[in-house]
Amino acid sequence: NAGVTQTPKFQVLKTGQSMTLQCAQDMNHEYMSWYRQDPGMGLRLIHYSVGAGITDQGEVPNGYNVSRSTTEDFPLRLLSAAPSQTSVYFCASSYTSAGDEQFFGPGTRLTVL
Amino acid sequence: GQQLNQSPQSMFIQEGEDVSMNCTSSSIFNTWLWYKQDPGEGPVLLIALYKAGELTSNGRLTAQFGITRKDSFLNISASIPSDVGIYFCAGRKGGSEKLVFGKGTKLTVNP
Numbered sequence: 001n002a003g004v005t006q007t008p009k010f011q012v013l014k015t016g017q018s019m020t021l022q023c024a025q026d027m028n029h030e031y032m033s034w035y036r037q038d039p040g041m042g043l044r045l046i047h048y049s050v051g052a053g054i055t056d057q058g059e060v061p062n063g064y065n066v067s068r069s070t071t072e073d074f075p076l077r078l079l080s081a082a083p084s085q086t087s088v089y090f091c092a093s094s095y096t097s098a099g100d101e102q103f104f105g106p107g108t109r110l111t112v113l
Numbered sequence: 114g115q116q117l118n119q120s121p122q123s124m125f126i127q128e129g130e131d132v133s134m135n136c137t138s139s140s141i142f143n144t145w146l147w148y149k150q151d152p153g154e155g156p157v158l159l160i161a162l163y164k165a166g167e168l169t170s171n172g173r174l175t176a177q178f179g180i181t182r183k184d185s186f187l188n189i190s191a192s193i194p195s196d197v198g199i200y201f202c203a204g205r206k207g208g209s210e211k212l213v214f215g216k217g218t219k220l221t222v223n224p
Contacts, residue, residue, distance in 0.1 A: 004155075031210070042119075042201060042216040043156070050210055058211055090155050098212040099144040099163070099205045104155025 001026050006091050006105035013081040013112045021076040021108050023091030031094045032074040033102070036060065036087040043090065048098070049074055081112045116140055119202050119215030127223050132189040134218045136202030144205040145178050145185035146212070151198045159200075160187070192222050 007022045025032065033048040035058075045058030049068040063085060065077040074093075078085060089108045094100035119136045126132060136145070144163055148156035160171050162178035162185060169176055173190045185202055202215040 033212070035214075040216060043203075043214040045211055045213070048210060056210070059213075092155070097205075098210045099146075099161075101146075101158045101161060102212070104157070107153075107155055 003027065004091055004093055004103050004105035006089075006108050008108060009106065011108060011110050013078075013110065015082060015112060017081050019078050019081065021078075021089055021091075021110075023074045023076065023105060024072050025074075025093040025103070026072065027093060027095075027103070028071060029093035029103075030071065030096050031098060031100065031102075032068065033058070033092050033098070034064070034066065034074070034076045035090045035092065036085075037090060037107075038087050046076065046089075050097070078110075083112045086110060086112045116213055117202060117204055117215040119218055121218055122216070123219040123221070125221045125223065126192055128192060128194060130192055132192055132196070132220060133186065134200060134202075135184060135186045136204070136215050137184040138204060139183065140206060141182040142204035143182070143207040145176070146203040146205075147174075147176050147185070147187045148201045148203060148214075149198050150201065150217075156201060189220075192220075194222050194224055196220060197222050 004025045030051045034046040035043040047066040049055045091105040092102040094102040147159045150156040160176040167178040175188045177186045199217045201217045
């Protein structure tokens, strides 16, 4: 199993550009989530999904969209990038819920100029 | 905003020393989790706690789910250089599918 994979590993955007961060898991996990990590802030939940076709907002959802058309994939879309979205983004998955062990991907380091 | 207060923010210790860190909340949580993050990687689960008063060990690590359900503690005994990293507590309220993380404790171990 590859576990949780994320692409790209690094990305630089200009303000106003849009892009999609990819996340995939091959463990047949129902629960998937996106976090952003900023220095001194820990991890903050952006969006999460409890299964295909179901998504919901986390703590900091503004400026981000998600969809869950398959169990395996959970892409995160930045609609119009802003410097405040410069961060490290982690995707995670777990068997059924947030309280199960979440397996994290390696992260995407995003810089918005 | 975040609802977990994790302390201390950072620790500098000598190899062989014991370490304690804790997490508190004004809300009741049904699940407490402790994760470790190595530089450049995603967090990895160390210990999961699902019951008030529960005390669980994983090698040199021991964590407890506070009786009030508003706090949790992580202890590391006889620290070694590979214990270096950032330790996060995380909690989940009953009926919620959102995991809330503390801001982390950065541990440095001097050989």
